[in-house]
Amino acid sequence: MPQVTLTVNGRQHTVDVEGRTLLVELLREKLGLTGTHVGCDTSQCGACVVHVNGESVKSCTMLALQADGDSVTTIEGLAAADGTLHPMQEMFREHHALQCGFCTPGMVMTAIDLVNAHPSGLTEKEIREGLEGNLCRCTGYHNIVKAIAAAHPLMHAKAAE
Amino acid sequence: MGFEGIGASVRRREDVRFLSGKGNYTDDINRPGQLYAFIVRADRPHARIDGIDTAEAEKAPGVVRVFTGADMAAENLGGLPCGWQIHNQDGSPMAEPPHPVLAVGKVRHVGDPVAVVIAETRQEAKNAAELIEIRYTDLPAVASLTDAVAAGAPEVHDGVAGNICYDWVIGDKATVDAVFAKADRVVKLELTNNRLIPNAMEPRAAIGDFDTSSGDFTLYTTSQNPHVIRLLMGAFVLHIPENKLRVVAPDVGGGFGSKIYHYAEEAIVTWAAGKVRRPVKWTAERSESFMSDAHGRDHVSTAEMALDKEGHFLGLRITTLANMGAYLSTFAPCVPTYLYATLLAGVYKTPVIYCNVKAVFTNTVPVDAYRGAGRPEATYLLERLVDVIAHDTGIDKVELRRKNFIPADAFPYQTPVALQYDSGDYQTTLKVALANADWNGFEARRAEAKARGKLRGIGISTYLEACGIAPSAVVGSLGARAGLYEVANIRVHPTGSVTVFTGTHSHGQGHETTLAQLVVDQLGVPLSQVEVVHGDTAKIPFGMGTYGSRSLAVGGSAMVKAMDKIIAKGKKIAAHLMEASVQDIEFKDGSFRVAGTDKAKALHEISLAAYVPHNYPIEELEPGLDETAFYDPKNFTFPGGCHIAEVEIDPETGVVEMVNFTAVDDVGRVVNPMIVEGQVQGGVAQGIGQALLESALYDPHGQLLSGSYMDYTMPRANDIPAMSVATENTMCTHNPLGSKGCGEVGAIGSPPAVINAVVDALKDHGVRHLDMPATAPKLWSIIQAAQPRLAAE
Amino acid sequence: MYDFTYDKPGSLADAVKLLSDDMDAKALAGGQTFIPVLKQRLNRPSRVVDLAKLGLSGITVSGDKVTIGAMTTHATIASSAEIKAKIPGLQHQASLIGDEAVRHRGTMGGSLANNDPAACYPSAVLALGGTIKTDRRSIPADEFFQGMFTTALEQGEIITSIELPIPEKSAYEKFRNPASRYAIVGVFVAKFPSGVRLAITGAGQGGVFRHTEFEKALSANFSPDAIAGIKTPADGLNSDIHASAEYRAHLVNVVARRAVAKAG
Incomplete structure (x- = not known):
């Protein structure tokens, strides 16, 4: 059986997989990281978004073997060791940007990448367009947009420290 | 600790879990030795099953067992039950054909489960499923309402003539006809309410577990109401008594109604776990969700309003065809009757109303309650009709509404369609919404848009809904096969912390926060010392679950009752400890006081005495401080309000952009304003989705055309505008909280507001009405057709 | 799977x-x-x-052409300052494909080899008159696209890079399927000294195609008005639950005019 070696949330793993094993299956079923969700089978809902080498990727649309040697960050890897939430997580909570929580991990991972990619600022329109690949059925997106706008200065202030 | 009681926008306690990936959804659960189920579904809408050959599949790698409908029939298992019986206008009961868990004899819709493969891995189960050979003889199929009721239409169920499940009426036809005969004017409108697919982001999943030592079954399932599933599946399908069956609904990723029902897969995995004596897990792929989750809406109606010269509503006459799909889902029959026709008075004092509803079987996925359930259909019909009346009579649409409103001093108000409204103030919600939306400034915005080449329109909807379902005796008399109370168990622990066990279920609503705030308010315990437990039949006394915006109005009221009992008992203990008369004990801010003195005992002192009863009135009182209450509501609750939508249409392409949305709702007492706003925003987005984007489409032969996110348009962030959401509340008069409910108002009030705005934008194009969804090609066609007329003017 | x-x-x-x-x-x-x-x-x-380890990623500009490695991602193209400067239509097009997460993985070569009739890139490559370089030969865009999901590639043939002439002006406009976000109609217009090339994706039953009537009119007068009166027949255009052939035929004109206006 093929093996894949990758770093997930800072920890290196070597895992036996099949050729067809998806990255999300490796995370959920082999590593027990069930925070990353599967909400569709056509690569549209974005519940499975993780970061691969710092960029948002749909982990349901990537083979585990493609991630060999890569560094993966999931929702479980965002908070500090002492439990302090990432500013994006904190702003989602502050602005009630989640209800059922199912789309939330993917939404947060996408949002962080979006903010990272736009250091000089994000308009409401850019945020809404940046969420193109993430579906939420609960919130109507209103508070998600607010949370991301609020997280932007916090994240870039932190980066400037 | 800031203010944490009723009225505080406390940040949600469940959020850290969900934001850290620590949620515990059904598919996150894995049981030792777990097997996987893959369900083979009909790929055709209607066919006789001539034979199923499972031999090859059973020999495939990893396969443990293959089951078909015959295996379940051999054990005399029941079919999936229907929880509501409607009677025809002639008094006979509705047609209630069998709904086998796995198809027997025939398949009746694409997605109908036919067989299940149980294997060591998901992929092995799926591989083996491809080896099952099903021999079918295709039968003619019907998908649309009009086709299904046409003469000579194929029958979905043998013996259900004309595919009519029931032919039901409310109101007296002769009386209403007489009003119409004398009316100055009659305005008529034909309209459809488009079929929707709920699409909670978490696909359904179920794990059946069987304890080989005790013989106990456990079902983990994505349900809004685990006790209801235990009752339906245990008593009617699998014949497992409650004491041997536990149902757990852990974190559930959205429901919107679609996770109320008892589904085949729940029975399949539970039963199969017993057969193979190992846990069995099934998780829907999204494509399966599209063809197996109950769909919503799907009505075709004709509505007529009788009017006097001034535009007063004199009488309403309606006929509706409602699609049931191929089988009756759990609560399907009540949706187009008691959740729809009883709402047809809306916010208006229409004196007489008659409605005839024919529920119709088709070769499509079963249709049941989806966010709003019947009330969006009623609201859409009424609010479109009111706008069409304004169009036809030339009366201003706001003025027309105002002059027909039930006045604020008319409550309690008895409608002609059974309901009695307890409170409301429709003039106020209208007035505030008009101001918030800058209604009077609209024509300037329209002119400005026109200069940019855009057609701008504004639309209004003044609506009302009934929720907090409902007095058990009333619903029982209307055909419900269940009670609709709610249950709360309040456990004050020895040191004064509190655990709430609620029969409601939270799948996004934030009950772990909101319900805890009720305890803060009533018992004076800090939020940090309150825990809310839900979703497990082994922990909760009983419960009817969460749907119909009922959790706070009914479940919260049960908590208030249980806490009243805690306080009453606490007063007796306090009286004993402080050597005072019980009548002299007051409870306030977490303390029991002897009135007029400075003697007081905090709740935690009382609870400690209750659990360590050394100095305790043991002859009169049992130890402990743990009370349960069942609350059966006295009436429905009646949230309402006013929604205003503003759109711009690109006349070259027909594309509609939502530019503004304003909601002013009356939801009664608000416990957590932040959560209420979130509920309204989410509901409005679903309403905008229905009005502009979403449509479950079947071809005439019953193939689902919109069976994935490639073809079913889900609202995305850039389809939805920033919203202005506010409340103007009147209190519910018959429950202790005064709360009415907020979960569905957004989805109920918004669709007609959006379509009214689209029609308004096209007012110079000869448009009187158009059906949802207002897609770009539809609007482009309308605009094209109008060009010659506009040119001629 | x-x-x-x-x-x-x-x-x-x-x-x-x-x-x-x-x-x-x-x-x-x-x-x-x-x-x-x-x-x-x-x-x-x-x-x-x-194909990830073959070293096929990267963007190079030399003289009058841009060469894009087949494994270059949409995100790389969308964020490339060089592409934005030389072929702004392509940069904009890449930014409209899928969503950000898809753009981080999806590649130009993969998209071209698949030749989905609603994909974006075939319109750019055809309109620009690009050349598809493979492990064994160079294929002009006019010969590469051979109908939906069909290309000139042989079994085992791998696209290594795409060579695109730099136009004077370029623009892409996309009318998206509201559900899938693929193109219902996508129009790429490229203006060269020798004339205008314009390709349409999403609309045609046979996949991407050049609109020669538009090209002729625009070569004479590069303005939206030049094509305003040119009707595209609905015959041969796709029809589905999202758009009829007639609607697509209409959109071809609208979207083309918008693309020309954007090209400036």
């Missing part, structure tokens, strides 16, 4: 051999279309050959 043998060869020759030796082997580029197809079990390759 059916199981398969996965290979990630380190040389183009090895990749070609793996793909040529096995008729049921398939190449994997970014996988953003291919993996969903595999998940739906619509394709059953015996072997999947990952």
